[in-house]
Amino acid sequence: MANIVLKNVKKSYGAVDVIKGIDLEIKSGEFMVFVGPSGCGKSTLLRLISGLEQITAGDLVFDGERVNNVIPSKRGIAMVFQSYALYPHMKVYDNMAFGMKLAKSSKEEMDARVRKAAEMLQISHLLDRLPKQLSGGQRQRVAIGRAIVRDPRVFLFDEPLSNLDAALRVATRLEIAKLHHDMEDVTMIYVTHDQVEAMTLADRICVLRDGKVEQVGTPSELYDHPNSVFVAGFIGSPKMNFLTGEFAKAQNCATLGVRSEHLQIVPDGQGMWNGKVVHAEDLGSDHFLFVDVGSDEPLIVRLAGKLDTKLGARVGVQPLEGQMHRFGPDDRPLA
Amino acid sequence: MTAQALIGKILFYILVFIIVVVSVFPFYYAIVTSFASGSQLFQINYWPPSLDLTNYNTVLFARNFPRSVLNSLFIATTTVVFALFLAVTASYALARVRFRGRGLLLVTILAVSMFPQIAVLAGLYELVRFLGLYNTPWAMILSYTIFTLPFTVWVLTTFMRDLPIEIEEAAIVDGATPWVIITQVFLPLLWPALVTTGLLAFIGAWNEFLFALTFTIQETQRTVPVAIALLSGASVQEIPWGPIMAASVVVTVPLVVLVLIFQRKIVAGLTAGGVKG
Numbered sequence: 001m002a003n004i005v006l007k008n009v010k011k012s013y014g015a016v017d018v019i020k021g022i023d024l025e026i027k028s029g030e031f032m033v034f035v036g037p038s039g040c041g042k043s044t045l046l047r048l049i050s051g052l053e054q055i056t057a058g059d060l061v062f063d064g065e066r067v068n069n070v071i072p073s074k075r076g077i078a079m080v081f082q083s084y085a086l087y088p089h090m091k092v093y094d095n096m097a098f099g100m101k102l103a104k105s106s107k108e109e110m111d112a113r114v115r116k117a118a119e120m121l122q123i124s125h126l127l128d129r130l131p132k133q134l135s136g137g138q139r140q141r142v143a144i145g146r147a148i149v150r151d152p153r154v155f156l157f158d159e160p161l162s163n164l165d166a167a168l169r170v171a172t173r174l175e176i177a178k179l180h181h182d183m184e185d186v187t188m189i190y191v192t193h194d195q196v197e198a199m200t201l202a203d204r205i206c207v208l209r210d211g212k213v214e215q216v217g218t219p220s221e222l223y224d225h226p227n228s229v230f231v232a233g234f235i236g237s238p239k240m241n242f243l244t245g246e247f248a249k250a251q252n253c254a255t256l257g258v259r260s261e262h263l264q265i266v267p268d269g270q271g272m273w274n275g276k277v278v279h280a281e282d283l284g285s286d287h288f289l290f291v292d293v294g295s296d297e298p299l300i301v302r303l304a305g306k307l308d309t310k311l312g313a314r315v316g317v318q319p320l321e322g323q324m325h326r327f328g329p330d331d332r333p334l335a
Numbered sequence: 336m337t338a339q340a341l342i343g344k345i346l347f348y349i350l351v352f353i354i355v356v357v358s359v360f361p362f363y364y365a366i367v368t369s370f371a372s373g374s375q376l377f378q379i380n381y382w383p384p385s386l387d388l389t390n391y392n393t394v395l396f397a398r399n400f401p402r403s404v405l406n407s408l409f410i411a412t413t414t415v416v417f418a419l420f421l422a423v424t425a426s427y428a429l430a431r432v433r434f435r436g437r438g439l440l441l442v443t444i445l446a447v448s449m450f451p452q453i454a455v456l457a458g459l460y461e462l463v464r465f466l467g468l469y470n471t472p473w474a475m476i477l478s479y480t481i482f483t484l485p486f487t488v489w490v491l492t493t494f495m496r497d498l499p500i501e502i503e504e505a506a507i508v509d510g511a512t513p514w515v516i517i518t519q520v521f522l523p524l525l526w527p528a529l530v531t532t533g534l535l536a537f538i539g540a541w542n543e544f545l546f547a548l549t550f551t552i553q554e555t556q557r558t559v560p561v562a563i564a565l566l567s568g569a570s571v572q573e574i575p576w577g578p579i580m581a582a583s584v585v586v587t588v589p590l591v592v593l594v595l596i597f598q599r600k601i602v603a604g605l606t607a608g609g610v611k612g
Binding site: 050052071072073074077078079081082083084085086087088089098099102103146150 | 499501502504505506507508509510511515520523524
């Protein structure tokens, strides 16, 4: 519903610049994920959009209206926090209805909206419990429900899955994806440091580094055509293999990147690089070989099927044709 | 159980017994004395000689003692209300609003509580006269509130700092003003701290003597501690121990009742903090 434009947005705390001028457009109904290492300013950027932090310079525009000085509750946003942030003394129902109560909505409308949101998230049976009587996953659902009840233009998620255990995280991730489908005209902005969450949820990903936008694009754009060594290394698991020095010079570049699934094992001596298998991880469906070819770190090779190579064996490693990423000395890709 | 553990246990309970006796016995002896009359006062009794209520009669139907109890109740209650209101609002600012000189202000508030009562007595007396509060309950309410606030503010500020900031932010997103945040979100969470500090403020105001003595002149304006101290007997030489003890017992009861009522809250408050909200 809301088209969000950031124009040269900056944030400083005293002399420390946290956000160093960000230009970004988030389209209406889009699921945008901010991702980056800790301290890159992704949470701060979200808080600037929410209005919980003041913007130092630049413009924040919602649907053509500059909202820099509009208070959070008037921006039409709803936020889901990492720590759930439910009101501990209120029952689930009151937690979800609090915003509408403050807005002095009619009782009937409030009741209808709370019940509809509860049904959507399958928490109808929990409405008269206190937050402390709920499990972590249920609490996060209530927090999401509270956000839905606000009927926002923009949904903001601040690392909502970080406090959940691995199984719940996957389940809740699916739920959020479903929510995005059900509420397709609501813009969603999601902050995470987990690139898997970013890849699976996002329509577009914005990779932040050190208070600046490093690259914006769809998950596959970022995966296939990373704009810098940083993005190449950040997106994808396991991390892209990087080769420097003589290895890179042979390909006329400063840094050579190859993803693990784009490497093949060939008999020793026949690969572009040759070395010893120093470590192996078997995941059942596929396995990883760590091959020491004399570079700084061993190359990780992803192979389908069960592990059948012995540790210490000498093998050749051959990259697939056209799947190498060549970066110049400025860490930018070479044509 | 080994002999050593048994001895340890026995010694432990002996120690507990001693501590209980030392702390409770004076009050118990006051109760015993309050039932004694005449020459019984000067015998050593460990058990009430008779259930003689004469002393209670004397005190409760004395001209001004019931009035003093009401004065004390009014002053202590009002002090608690004022102190808690000011402290809650102040501690919200001190804990949550970023402003220049916040640390300095906190230390200054703490520094205020360094001054002994007697040091500010003269100044406060002038202030009370200037405001026209002399010989009214408001003189005591003002001075007790001043002396209670530093402690109350500090305790509540520490408590409020520990409340998760996300809860406040969630409330802001929900459209809550600072006043709504304080009253509808924080107050319910602060209950245990409010009860504890409020109770201490109440006890302080209830027991205070020096200001109450200085700021009142008429018998009808006296608070309980002053009234008890100034109870007089038939002649100047006679100290009416019986009525004094009866009066002491009477004024201790409200405090005991208050603590008993709120003790669950206090204990609940001490243990509830560790739960993730």
